[in-house]
Amino acid sequence: MDLFPLFLTIKVSFFATVLALVTGLALAWVMAKKDFWGKGLLDVIIMQPLVIPPTVLGYYLLALFGRSGWLGGVLDSLGIEIVFTWKGAVVAAFISSLPLFVKPARAALEGVGADLENAARLLGKTEWQVIRTITLPLAWRGILAGAVMAFARATGEFGATLMVAGNIPGVTQTLPIAIYDAVQSGDSNAANLLVLIITLFSFSVLFAAGKIGRRL
Amino acid sequence: MLEISLKKQLEDFEVGVDLRLDEELLVLFGPSGAGKTMILKMISGIVKPDNGRVVSGSEVLFDSTSRVNVPVRNRKVGYLFQDYALFPHMTVEENIAYGIEGPKASAGKKVSELMGLMRLAGLEKRYPHELSGGQKQRTALARTLAAEPSVLLLDEPFSALDYQVREKLRADLLNIHRIYPITTVLVTHDLEEAFMLGKKIAVINNGSIEQSGTREDVFYRPKTRNVARFMGVRNIFAGIASGLEDSNILIDTPDIGVIKAPRPPGVQFSPGQDVSFCIRPEEILVIRPDRVLGKVQDNILECDITGAIGKGSTHILYLETGQGRTPLKVELPNFVVRKLELAVGRQVKVSLKKENIWVIA
Numbered sequence: 001m002d003l004f005p006l007f008l009t010i011k012v013s014f015f016a017t018v019l020a021l022v023t024g025l026a027l028a029w030v031m032a033k034k035d036f037w038g039k040g041l042l043d044v045i046i047m048q049p050l051v052i053p054p055t056v057l058g059y060y061l062l063a064l065f066g067r068s069g070w071l072g073g074v075l076d077s078l079g080i081e082i083v084f085t086w087k088g089a090v091v092a093a094f095i096s097s098l099p100l101f102v103k104p105a106r107a108a109l110e111g112v113g114a115d116l117e118n119a120a121r122l123l124g125k126t127e128w129q130v131i132r133t134i135t136l137p138l139a140w141r142g143i144l145a146g147a148v149m150a151f152a153r154a155t156g157e158f159g160a161t162l163m164v165a166g167n168i169p170g171v172t173q174t175l176p177i178a179i180y181d182a183v184q185s186g187d188s189n190a191a192n193l194l195v196l197i198i199t200l201f202s203f204s205v206l207f208a209a210g211k212i213g214r215r216l
Numbered sequence: 217m218l219e220i221s222l223k224k225q226l227e228d229f230e231v232g233v234d235l236r237l238d239e240e241l242l243v244l245f246g247p248s249g250a251g252k253t254m255i256l257k258m259i260s261g262i263v264k265p266d267n268g269r270v271v272s273g274s275e276v277l278f279d280s281t282s283r284v285n286v287p288v289r290n291r292k293v294g295y296l297f298q299d300y301a302l303f304p305h306m307t308v309e310e311n312i313a314y315g316i317e318g319p320k321a322s323a324g325k326k327v328s329e330l331m332g333l334m335r336l337a338g339l340e341k342r343y344p345h346e347l348s349g350g351q352k353q354r355t356a357l358a359r360t361l362a363a364e365p366s367v368l369l370l371d372e373p374f375s376a377l378d379y380q381v382r383e384k385l386r387a388d389l390l391n392i393h394r395i396y397p398i399t400t401v402l403v404t405h406d407l408e409e410a411f412m413l414g415k416k417i418a419v420i421n422n423g424s425i426e427q428s429g430t431r432e433d434v435f436y437r438p439k440t441r442n443v444a445r446f447m448g449v450r451n452i453f454a455g456i457a458s459g460l461e462d463s464n465i466l467i468d469t470p471d472i473g474v475i476k477a478p479r480p481p482g483v484q485f486s487p488g489q490d491v492s493f494c495i496r497p498e499e500i501l502v503i504r505p506d507r508v509l510g511k512v513q514d515n516i517l518e519c520d521i522t523g524a525i526g527k528g529s530t531h532i533l534y535l536e537t538g539q540g541r542t543p544l545k546v547e548l549p550n551f552v553v554r555k556l557e558l559a560v561g562r563q564v565k566v567s568l569k570k571e572n573i574w575v576i577a
Binding site for chain 2: 113115116118119120121122123124125126133134137138
C-alpha cells in the first residue's frame with residue numbers, strides 16, 4: 001500500500017494553511033477593522049471559492065499560473081513552476097480554504113470591540129502593541145478554529161487541485177485524487193482504506209474545531 | 217487647562233462646541249443623542265473633528281489649520297468608557313498596570329496605591345467578569361489614573377450602576393478629584409448627577425452648547441427654554457412684556473394674568489415683546505386658605521388640583537389654572553400636603569413669588 005498520497009496531502013495542507021493564515025489574517029483584520037470603498041466587493045471575491053465550482057476555480061488558477069498567465073510568466077522567469085507540481089496543489093488548496101479561515105477569523109477580530117482597542121491606545125500603546133496585547137489574545141480562539149477548518153478543507157480539495165496540479169502518481173496525487181483513482185481502477189481495498197483515513201480525520205477536525213469554538 | 221473648539225458634521229446634526237476649563241470638573245449635560253460622547257471622542261482623538269482646535273495645557277493636540285493631529289496614544293487623555301472597557305483577559309492588577317510606564321517595581325507600588333485608594337484591595341487576581349458593577353467602574357478609573365493623564369474624560373460613569381452604588385461612587389469621584397485635581401469633563405444625562413458633581417455645567421443640545429456657567433446659573437437662571445426644560449423646570453410660560461416697573465418686568469400671560477417678575481440683568485425689553493418665564497416646581501408656594509392676603513401680594517393664582525403623586529419625601533401636585541386650564545407642576549414636602557389636606561378635586565391658591573421667577577428673553 002503506497003502511503004505517498006497521505007504524506008503529500010499533509011504537506012500540501014500544511015503549506016496551504018500557513019498561506020491562508022498569513023494572508024487570511026491580514027484580510028480578516030482589514031475586513032473587521034477598516035472601512036473602505038469596495039469592501040463589499042472584496043468580501044464577495046474572498047468568499048467566491050465557497051460557491052464557485054472547483055473546476056472553474058481551477059480554470060482561473062490555470063489561466064493565472066500557466067506559463068502564458070501573467071503571474072505564471074513572472075514566476076517562470078524566476079524559475080518557479082506551479083502548474084502540475086505539488087506547489088500547484090498548495091495554491092489550489094490555499095485558495096479553496098481561504099474563505100473558511102477568513103470568516104471565523106474576521107468574526108473573532110470583530111468581536112474585540114473598538115472600545116477595548118481604543119482604551120489601550122488611550123493608555124499610550126502603539127497599534128502593534130494593541131494588536132499584540134489586546135486584539136490577538138482575545139481573538140486567538142476564533143483564529144485557531146479558522147485555521148483548523150482551513151486545514152480540513154485543504155485536505156479534501158479535489159477539483160481545483162486536479163485542474164492545476166493534475167494526477168501524477170508519486171508527484172501530485174493527493175489523497176482525494178488517489179481515492180478517485182482507486183475507485184476508477186476497481187481497487188476497492190485501497191479506496192476503503194483511504195476513505196476511512198480521511199473520514200476519521202474529518203471527524204476529529206470538526207470535533208476539535210467545535211471544542212475550540214465553544215470556548216470562545 | 218483644556219481648551220476646545222470643535223466642529224463635526226454628523227448624519228442628523230452638526231456638533232459645534234467651544235469650551236475652556238481649568239483644573240476643575242465640568243459636567244457636560246444634555247439629553248441622549250445630543251452629541252456629548254462625540255465631543256469626548258474628538259477631545260481624545262478617537263474621532264477626528266472636521267475642523268477646530270484642542271489644546272491641553274501648553275500642548276496643541278489638534279489644530280485643523282496647522283494640520284496638527286497628535287495620535288491618541290500620545291495625548292495623555294484619560295477616558296472612562298460608559299461600559300468601562302476593562303480588558304477581559306487581564307486581572308484587576310494587570311488592567312491597572314497596563315498603561316504604567318517604567319520599571320516593574322515602581323509600577324507595582326503605584327498599582328497597590330491606586331487599589332487602596334479605590335477600595336479595591338484584595339481583588340488583585342480577579343478577572344473583570346468576577347467583579348460587581350461598582351468594582352468594575354473603580355478598576356477602570358484606577359487604570360485610567362495610573363497612566364497619569366493630564367485630562368480626564370468620563371462618559372456617563374454611573375449610568376450602568378444601581379442607585380445606591382451610584383451615590384457612594386459619586387462621592388468617591390469628587391474625593392478622587394480633590395486628590396488628583398485633573399481637568400475633568402464628565403458627560404451625563406442625569407440631572408441629579410449633574411447638580412451633585414458639577415460646579416460648572418455646560419448644557420448641550422443638538423450638538424451645541426445652549427448655556428454654560430456655574431451650577432446655580434444654569435439651574436436657576438436658564439438662558440433658553442430648552443435649558444429650563446432640561447434642568448427640570450417644568451413650569452415654563454410664554455407671554456408678552458406689557459410694562460416695566462423699577463427692576464421688575466410685567467408679563468401678560470394668557471390664563472395666568474399679569475405676572476410681576478425681576479428683570480434679568482443686562483437684557484433690554486421693549487413693551488409688546490415676546491418673553492417667557494419659568495419657575496421650578498419646588499419654588500411655588502401654596503397659600504393657606506385662612507391666610508389674609510395683603511394688597512401687595514403679587515402673582516397669586518387660583519388653581520384646581522388635578523393630580524397628585526407621592527415621590528418619596530415630597531409630593532408632586534398637578535394644577536390647572538384659568539380658562540385655558542394652563543397646567544402647573546408643584547413639588548411640596550409631604551407634611552404640607554397632609555396639613556393642608558391637598559387632594560385631587562380641591563382648589564388651592566398658589567403664589568409664584570417674584571424672587572423665584574426667572575425670565576427668559
